[in-house]
Amino acid sequence: MKKLFFLLLLVAVLAAVWTGRPGRDPGVALSPALDAPSGEVPAVAEQPGDAPLSEPESRTAPGESVQGAGEAPRDPHSADEEPRQAPEAVSEKEATTQIVTPEGDTVRKGTVERGDTVGGLLGSVGTGETQHYLRAARQVFSLRKFRAGQAYVVVTDAATGRVKRFEYEIDDRRRLVVEGLDDPVARLENISYETRLCFVEGVIASDLFSAVADMGEGPQLALRMANLFAAEINFIRDLQEGDSFRVLVEKLYREGEYKGYGKVLAAAFTNRGKTFEAFLFRDGGGREGHFYNAAGESLRKTLLQAPLPITRVTSRFTNSRKHPILGYSRPHLGVDYGAPTGTPVMAVGSGKVLKAGRAGGFGNQIIVRHHQNLESMYNHLSGYARGIRSGVSVRQGQVIGYVGSTGLSTGPHLDFRIKQNGKFIDPTKAVNPRAPGVSRRKAKEFAAVVAEYRAYMSGAKDLDAYRTDEELEEHDSEGQ
Numbered sequence: 165m166k167k168l169f170f171l172l173l174l175v176a177v178l179a180a181v182w183t184g185r186p187g188r189d190p191g192v193a194l195s196p197a198l199d200a201p202s203g204e205v206p207a208v209a210e211q212p213g214d215a216p217l218s219e220p221e222s223r224t225a226p227g228e229s230v231q232g233a234g235e236a237p238r239d240p241h242s243a244d245e246e247p248r249q250a251p252e253a254v255s256e257k258e259a260t261t262q263i264v265t266p267e268g269d270t271v272r273k274g275t276v277e278r279g280d281t282v283g284g285l286l287g288s289v290g291t292g293e294t295q296h297y298l299r300a301a302r303q304v305f306s307l308r309k310f311r312a313g314q315a316y317v318v319v320t321d322a323a324t325g326r327v328k329r330f331e332y333e334i335d336d337r338r339r340l341v342v343e344g345l346d347d348p349v350a351r352l353e354n355i356s357y358e359t360r361l362c363f364v365e366g367v368i369a370s371d372l373f374s375a376v377a378d379m380g381e382g383p384q385l386a387l388r389m390a391n392l393f394a395a396e397i398n399f400i401r402d403l404q405e406g407d408s409f410r411v412l413v414e415k416l417y418r419e420g421e422y423k424g425y426g427k428v429l430a431a432a433f434t435n436r437g438k439t440f441e442a443f444l445f446r447d448g449g450g451r452e453g454h455f456y457n458a459a460g461e462s463l464r465k466t467l468l469q470a471p472l473p474i475t476r477v478t479s480r481f482t483n484s485r486k487h488p489i490l491g492y493s494r495p496h497l498g499v500d501y502g503a504p505t506g507t508p509v510m511a512v513g514s515g516k517v518l519k520a521g522r523a524g525g526f527g528n529q530i531i532v533r534h535h536q537n538l539e540s541m542y543n544h545l546s547g548y549a550r551g552i553r554s555g556v557s558v559r560q561g562q563v564i565g566y567v568g569s570t571g572l573s574t575g576p577h578l579d580f581r582i583k584q585n586g587k588f589i590d591p592t593k594a595v596n597p598r599a600p601g602v603s604r605r606k607a608k609e610f611a612a613v614v615a616e617y618r619a620y621m622s623g624a625k626d627l628d629a630y631r632t633d634e635e636l637e638e639h640d641s642e643g644q
Contacts, residue, residue, distance in 0.1 A: 268322030276332075278312040285316060286327050297330060297342050300350040305340045321345060336416075336424065357416040359426055361630035363621055368407040372399060375409070384425055385411065390473040391561060392455060393433050395465035395596070396440045400477055400501065408434045412621050414632070427453075430617035443614050447606050458614055460602035466534065467596050468512040468560060470501065471542060471580050472567070478502040478577055481590040488574045497588035498541070498581035505546050505576040507567040511558045512540050512582075520553050520565075526579065527571025530564055537586075538594070543579035544570050 260274035276285070282301070286294040301307060310332070319329040329343040333355065342350040364385065366375045376386040389409060390399050397403070410433075414426025431442045442463055446453040455463040479500035515534035523529035528545040530552065546568025558564055569576045582591045602610045619625035 269328070270320045270322070272318045272320075274316055276310065276312055276314050276316055280312070282307055282310060282332075286318060286330060294327060296346075297327060297348050300344075300348045301330070301340060301342050304350045304352055305334065309334070355418075357418055357423065357426075358420075359630075359632050359635075360415050360417060361412065361429070361620065361627045362415050363410070363412055363627060365410040366408065368403060368409075369405060372403065372409075382425070385413065387473055388413075388425070388428055389431060389433060392428065392431055392442050392463065393440055394468040394470070394473070394561070395463060396469070397433060397435050398469040398592070399473060400470050401592070402435055404436060407436070410621055412617055430614075430621060432621070443610075443617055445602065445606075445610050445613055447602050447610075454599075456602055456610070460607065460610055462599040462601050464560065464599040465596045466513050466536065466538070466599075467540070467582075467594060468510065470591075471510050471512050471540075472501050472503055472507060472578060473510075476502050481592070498543075498579050499591050501567075501578045501580060503567045503576065503578060505566070505568055507578075508549075508563040509542055509545065509565045509567060509578055511560060511562050511564050513538070514559045515540075515557070517552060517554055517556050517558060517564075520548055523571070525572035527573060528565070528568060532558060532564070536597075537584060539583040541579075541581040541583070543581070544568055544573045544577060546570065546576075 260272055262270060262272045264270055274285075282298060283294055286297055298307065314335075315333045317329070317331040318327060320326065321328040324345065326345055328345055329341070331342075332340045334340055334352070337355055338352055339355055340350065341353055342348050364376075364379055364381055366379045368375045369378075372390060373383055373386045376383065376389075389411065393399075410431065411428060412430040413428045416423045416426050427444060428442075429444050433440050441457050442455040443458065444453045445456055457463060477499060479496060481499055482496050509530075511532055513532070513534040515532045515538075517530060518533050518539070519529060519531040521529065523543070526541075526543040528543075528547070530542045530545065530548065532540045532542075534540065542565055544567075545565040548565045549563045552558070552564050567576055567578050580591060582589055582594050584594065616625070620627060620630070
């Protein structure tokens with residue numbers, strides 16, 4: 165009997181030790197490098213506009229519950245402002261401020277938090293029926309698009325305690341306004357900013373992000389430069405100590421508080437002794453400009469230099485490489501970029517998605533067909549950006565997926581490949597023609613813009629003299 169008791173006790177102890185081993189989670193594979201889940205949603209996926217397909221579409225309850233932050237991907241050559249990062253979570257006390265106007269109205273300002281409802285925001289500060297406010301808002305804006313991290317204002321009437329005005333910032337450019345007591349009316353209006361022109365310059369000591377941070381600037385500016393010169397400079401392979409940059413950029417302010425970067429007007433980057441320049445110019449009839457060098461050549465090319473803005477090369481294109489898992493030598497017909505799981509992967513060129521799905525040892529894979537019989541391939545992804553599937557069109561610089569370690573992989577990285585006329589080629593040697601340059605009829609106007617921007621950058625022209633396109637158009641309309 166004692167032997168049986170001690171045998172059972174030994175089994176119990178061994179079981180306890182086994183289940184308590186660190187890292188042995190029953191829900192996690194013993195070899196995550198080989199068994200990374202194909203539907204994994206990376207932590208970085210909550211960056212604006214780039215949630216993977218595996219994240220379900222948000223559904224709102226009758227109270228209009230709030231979604232997480234997200235925006236459509238931006239063209240790296242666009243003059244539009246960089247999307248804002250989702251703010252960190254804050255407590256209710258930190259998120260709201262409340263003042264009373266001279267008329268006695270109560271004004272409450274705050275930031276929408278995940279889990280908030282529009283009805284709850286209105287009902288928490290006012291009395292009476294709030295449904296008429298919700299009905300009015302739905303006439304001009306879908307309440308399903310309410311997002312965490314956005315600012316709101318609720319004004320309550322001094323006499324009745326009822327809501328008389330509600331504001332919600334849709335994004336950096338627009339706000340929803342609903343006002344009125346008994347019969348509120350909703351509208352969308354533009355958000356006004358004070359625009360200041362700034363000049364930033366620096367020297368690379370280790371990497372671009374550090375150099376920009378040393379100048380007191382945000383990482384968005386580093387990403388802007390990396391994307392801007394992505395077809396000219398390989399920021400993964402070519403950057404070296406002593407390289408330098410100069411940037412002429414708008415900064416946006418509201419009520420004296422810095423809110424973010426506006427348009428980059430001009431930039432220069434010296435890499436390995438060669439200086440590349442970029443000047444924003446509108447050659448067509450639209451409001452969105454593109455970047456050209458001083459000779460009027462477009463900075464846009466058929467393909468970007470790399471599908472990731474800044475990372476490292478872990479394996480190059482070769483006809484013979486010992487496979488780290490299979491153990492024998494075979495061709496590696498692409499370039500491997502090491503990066504953390506969840507790092508956004510960009511389409512190197514505009515085109516149509518041929519495939520977005522599982523592909524054996526390649527794991528989660530995306531293939532994009534471009535012009536001139538080119539195809540780009542992105543392997544071992546952890547997930548796909550929202551909307552990416554076979555048959556959809558993508559534009560150059562658009563985020564299409566996220567770095568992972570699916571398939572035959574020893575760790576998170578991107579296996580990037582290019583085919584030309586059906587044959588794999590070294591991505592670093594692919595033929596890469598430019599997009600059309602400045603038209604002849606706009607050549608003199610472009611030359612004047614280049615001279616003006618250079619004058620700002622050299623200090624020959626005062627930065628305070630700068631006027632935005634909107635200010636110039638308003639001035640012209642007043643003079644007519």
